[in-house]
Amino acid sequence: MRLDGPRDDAPASGRADHEGAGTAVGLDASGAAPRDPAPSAADVYLEVHRSAAFREVRRRYRRFVVPAALAFLLWYLAYVVAATTAPGLMARPVAGAVNVAMVAGLGQFLTTFLLTWAYARHARLRRDRVALDLRWDTQEMTRGLER
Secondary structure (H helix, E strand, C coil): CCCCCCCCCCCCCCCCCCCCCCCCCCCCCCCCCCCCCCCCHHHHHHHHHCCHHHHHHHHHHHHHHHHHHHHHHHHHHHHHHHHHHCHHHHHCEEECCEEHHHHHHHHHHHHHHHHHHHHHHHHHHHHHHHHHHHHHHHHHHHHHHHC
């Protein structure tokens, strides 16, 4: 693992106090930026980001999260709207002291837990393996840069 960065050779003041003081930091003797044929970590991540596997993981994620989030938001807004516009309906008793508002409020909690379970299950079955493979590939490609 490398602990030095690309700017460690240059003094903090920005002045070139070392050999070749007439050249700017990062430029060769002719004044041109040197060509770096080896890919950088940023290049590796851009390559992974553009890959079909990454796009597939993102597509699977969005296909679950967007509808689920919209459905939950609508369910929550329906509860709030019903509580403010139909207090008679919400106050209607269901069983003893339990009314419609309490049942709907508890339904919000139940929906949250069910949605969390469904999200975790979807991730485990549809995305985790591909995402883990992408992470492994990315680590292998960046590990090759350190050599």
